[in-house]
Amino acid sequence: MKQRVSALLREKLGREVVLEKPRDRSFGHFATPIAFSLAKELRKSPMVIAEELASSFSESAEFSSVESVKGYLNFRLSENFLAEYASWALDNPSAFAKGENNQKILLEFVSANPTGPLHIGHARGAVYGDTLYRLAKHLGYDITAEYYVNDAGNQIDLLGLSIQLYAREHILNESVVYPESYYRGEYLDALSQGAKEHFGIEILSDESRQKELAMWAKDKVMEIVVDTLAQTNIHFDTFVNESGLYKDWDRVMKKMGDNVYEAEGKLFIKSESKGDDHDRVVVRDDGRPTYLAGDIVYHNQKFERGYDHYINIWGADHHGYITRVKAAIDFLGYESEKLEVLLAQMVSLLKDGEPYKMSKRAGNVILMSDIVDEIGSDALRFIFASKKSDTALEFDLAEFKKQDSSNPIFYIQYAHARIQTLLSKATVTKEDISKASLKNLGENADTLLFDALLLPEVVEDAFNSRQVQKLPEYLKSLAASLHKFYYDVRMIGTEDEAKLLKLLLVVALSIKTGLSLMGIEAKDRMEREEV
RNA sequence: GCGCUCGUAGCUCAGCUGGAUAGAGCACUGGUUUGCGGUACCAGCGGUCACACGUUCGAAUCGUGUCGGGCGCACCA
Known part of the structure; x- marks a missing residue:
C-alpha cells in the first residue's frame, strides 16, 4: 500500500517523499510533511503548497480524500483500493507481504563454540x-543461514581435558585437582558415559588421548546444540568447521601479500593501518594460529563463495573485533563494506523480581533449553524478538508464564483464536464470506482493515532496518485493535456478518503470517487453564 | 585513559532516515454491554524524553560537551 502511495507521489513530484503514519488516525492513513521542505525552494508558505498539492490529487482512484492540514498533506485511501487489496491477499495468502528481492545474502549467527550447551x-x-532470516526469505532474498563451528584451538583441548576431569571424579572416583580453567556442567556426565561406551574406559584417564576424545565430543555437543535450536524452530542451512579451513592457509596468506609480516618469530597482520589499536598476532611463536587466524580463513572462504552481502551476528562483547576482521577482508582484496556486523547485547534474567544469576565458574549456567522448558519456545522467541537487539535486556520469567493480556504472546494468540471461534460459529457459508464486499463497513472496521493490511510494510521495514522488534510491536497493536473491535461490534447473526467475518479473515491472515515470521505458530484455540 | 554503546512514566520497554497534543504493558485506582470466550474492554494516575549548548520554521530524534550505566581495549575464544 505504502509503496503504491509513494510511487504516486514520486510520479507527481519527481522526488522521494517521506511518508508517515499520522499519530491520530482521523488525519487519514498516510501523511507527509513534504510541504515544509518545499517551502524554501518554492518560496511559498507550506500551507499554500499543501493546499495546491491536495487539490491536485482529487482525481486519484486510490484516495478517497487528500487534505491539507496545517501544512501537512493527509491521504485517506479509498474503500475500493483497500477492499481490492484485501481480497487479493485472501485469495493469495502465501504471497501476502512477500517481496521480490534477489540479492544473495550469507547470514552467520549463533556460532557458539562446540564445547557446551547453549546458554x-x-x-x-x-x-x-532466525527472525531476520525468516523476514529475508519472505521478502524474496536468497539467504543462507550459517553456523561457524570453532572446532580448533584451545577450547577444544579444554573440552577433552574437562571430560577427563569429570570422569575421573565421577566415574573413576579419583580425587581430582582442578586447574584454573575447564568446563563444567551436567552435559559432561552424558559425554563421559558416552565416551566410555564408545572408546572403552581407558580413554577417560589417558592424557595422550585428550585430543581424540575432544574431536569425538565436539560432534556430540553440536548434536545437543542443534537439538536445542530445533526446539525453538531454528535451523541452519550450512555448518562450516574451522578445522577444515586450514588446508587453505598458505594460499590465503599469500593472498594477503605484504599486509602480513613476521616479527619476534610471530606472524602479524597490519590491522593498525585500518584503524585498529595495533597490529594483531595471527600465528604465535610456537606456530599455533590465533582465533583471528581462523576468522581470516573463514571470511576468505565466505567471500570466495561469492555473496552480495554478508551479515554476522555477534555477541556485544565482540564489538572490538569488527575492525580486525574487516581489515583482514580488505587485505584479502574484498570489499569489507559488504560485511555487516550486528551485535546482540547481554541478557539478564529475573524470576519473580529476583535476579537469576549466571556464573560460569560455578557451572550453574542458565541453559537455553531450561528456558524453553520453563516458558516455551513461543514466549522465548517473542521476548527476544521484541526488544532492540543492541540494548541490554532484562526480563522476568514469571511474566511470560501468565495466561492473560499482560503476556503479549498470549494476547496475540488469543486474538487469533478468537477469530477462529467466531468463524466456527458463523451462520453464513464460507462462500458467502468470500463473496462478501469489504465496503461500507463503517469507520471502526475500516480502521481495523487498514491495520491488518499494514503487515507488508512492517515486514519490509523490520528487515531493512534490522529492527525485528517492529514486527511484534505491530502484532501487539493489531491484536489490541481486534480485541477492541470484538468488544464494540457484534458480528454473528447480524446483517453484515459475512463482510465482518471476511474482515476478520484478513486480520487472522496478518497475525498468522506475522507470527510465522517469528517462528511461532498461530493457535486456533486457547486451552483453558485448569484451576 | 581510549573506543563502542545505552540513558524516555515507579518497573520492563517502544518511538530515533527531525515534523501535528511523548506511547504500550506491568504496578496502582475506579469502571464495563441484561450479547459472539470478561483469558476481554474503558477510564484515571504517572514524563524538565539524564543535563547543557548548538543546527533548524520545527529536536526525544541530528551535532558537540558534561554526568551516569554496560561492554570492549589478549599471542582467550
Missing part, C-alpha cells in the same frame, strides 16, 4: 538471527 545469551542472537 541464555546465545538464545538472543539465535532468535534475532
